[in-house]
Amino acid sequence: MSGQPTAVVLRPLGLGDLLTGVPALRAVRAAVPGHRLVLATTEPLRPLAELIDAVDEVLPARELEPLDWPGPPPELAVDLHGKGPASHVIVAGLRPERLLTFASPGYPGPTWYPDEHEVRRWCRLVSEGLGVDADPDALDIAVPPLPPPVRDAAVVHPGAAFPGRRWPADRFADVARDLADAGHDVRITGGPGEVELARSVAAAAGLEESAVLAGRTTSTELAAVVAAARVVVCGDTGVAHLATAYRRPSVVLFGPVSPALWGPPLRPGEHGPLHRVLWHGDGTGDPWGTGLDPALERITVAEVVHALGTLGLRRDQVP
Template structure:
């Protein structure tokens, strides 16, 4: 078994897609298990090549998987805690960035300012596994119950410092609607109030607020068939990249 640790969020998993695909290609006959939060299962399915998701919330003890994995790959961070989590499973081999504090002297050096996609591709390349950094496309799901051709305004973010002011999102949503865009406002369940405020300030009806009403698979379908995505630097922007959906990401 190949065990990959990436116990973070949507955007984090999306930036690891080229590395996951490279591991799948390098070990076609091995089971590939991804240690990640259970709620990311729909995204893991859309990546393809992941045989099993081991529910893992952040850094802690990994569930035992029977026999030690043939290969453990740290796509989570630089260590030491993430290195130790994997080392505790006694894999035959650990692919990770060098971290003397974790007792792992193998692997390349960590560059703090490196783009996440490039970081994980470089890690695998150091171990002789080629990865294509442009291989970011996700499997396109059917729209199901999600509307098609809408413009998605996504004002929320887990990191408050990444949030553009709600009033500006509202002004933008109002302008887009005035130009003929069918605007919907998305977000998590805890962002529903924020989404409702943005929609109300933009003069949009409550029915356009989809925050808290979609699971991750439905959100992916919404993005895959959208006209445009406008968001901060957060996970939905990475979904837009995976589907080549036109997007505007607001940084800072």
Template sequence: MILAMRALGVGDLLTVVPALRGLRAAFPDRPLALAAPAWLGPLVDLIGGVDALVPCDGLAPRRLPAPGVAVNLHGRGPQSHRLLHSAGQAPMMAFACREAGHHEGPVWTADEHEVRRWCRMLSWYGIATDPSDLALRRPPPRSVGLTIVHPGAKAPERRWPVARFAAVAAALRDRGHRVVVTGSPADAPRAADVAALASLPPGAVLAGETDLGDLAALVAHARLVVSGDTGIAHLATAYRTPSVTVFDKVSPALWGPPPDRPEHRPLWRGRLLDVTVDDMLSAVDGVLCAPAS
């Protein structure tokens, strides 16, 4: 069995899709298991090629199945290296980490896009990948042609102000968009505030009412996604749904969409609050006028 680990969130999982596909192609006759949070199961199914999901949320000590080959797609170590080593003395593909006693592998580089980081790591071990292979299987539509405003993000510093999301939502509604506001259950109050300030119609707030499979279906068949730098932006990239993403201090060169896709527009000024409503609406015009992919 090949055991890969990525015990993180939605965006983190979607940035290693090319790496997982490379492993699948390199070991076509061996089971491929992924150690990741169980709640990501709907997305793992949409990636395809993964034979088993091993529940693993974070790096707390746990019992993992003994692999034939372990693959650390989680981080630079040493904690993640040690957790995989605890599953058995199998060969491990990972970045070199002296603290964990893992001396082979490429050197970790901080200034590198997250997709290319893991492709480069596997390339060091002779495994070919395609960094542009980010697509997910397209689920049946739940609704078609919605404009999704997603004001939440796990990290507070990535949350663009509610009033600005509401101003964008109202402007898009006035342009004829069917606007819905999505998010996790924890985002529901924030989503309700956006909808109220924008005077959106009843039923526009979907925060807390969609699981990951539902959210993927909404994004796959949406007209537009407007969000901060969080998981839904990576879903938009996976489905090539036009999107505008507000970034905080972290450059989109490290976590943003591929730069050769005009249907995705990252907004980055170095500070979240330096991005204005006019910036967002101008970017929306740009992605909606971009040539169809």
């Protein structure tokens, strides 16, 4: 790192958080083009963080824990984690020459607005704090440099981090069966802890065991599957943000959290907007809830099937 100024950006959260922060990372890069940009994020996200063209180096980090920073104080440190002060202390602890955070006691900066979309929030922080333009639609990341396990699949991702955001498995199975009956190559994805869920969805949909990719793909292989997918059906999860990053058509089911805060952008596609969002909530749900959110429960299989049809995925539109 000697001889080159460094910018450290803190965002050790989940996959969706990483991907919604990409436009802000690009804006930081634009503000300090001669700096080495180091992204402090969780070690499991390293392979995907390395697909972000603005990032030069990944520093392993844990949420709200001090960074193991090996070098001299960076010239710039940016808190893309939260509104503070718990996360502000972490970046301030690096003793940077310049510090960018949202305003909180002892930390000057732009004002935090709780009803602002996650992507636009961080873009505004960088834009106001560093005086550069930040494009909220600059969400793309590189496709992993490996062949995807499957191509042109209809990806059904039934898992979610918390039960409140997990649409019932039998409904995902009904959607998967409808896609398979229409002639699509349906694949059920998920992490290592979601294998049984994925298997149950596949079995209920009448799919072969080979349709289950859950637990059989690395994070980069999953990204490659999404990048090559025909369509993605999922809840409010990191996979939804992968579909956005790779500009693949998607149907995303929201429950406790409003899509106005975390939803995909209305990018144009062949049949209208590239992403379809279903939501019957009022923004008062609990995203960390231990039971199915009532708003998510109100989404029906018929609605999801109809949304897929509006993306050009009706039975008579399968190649």
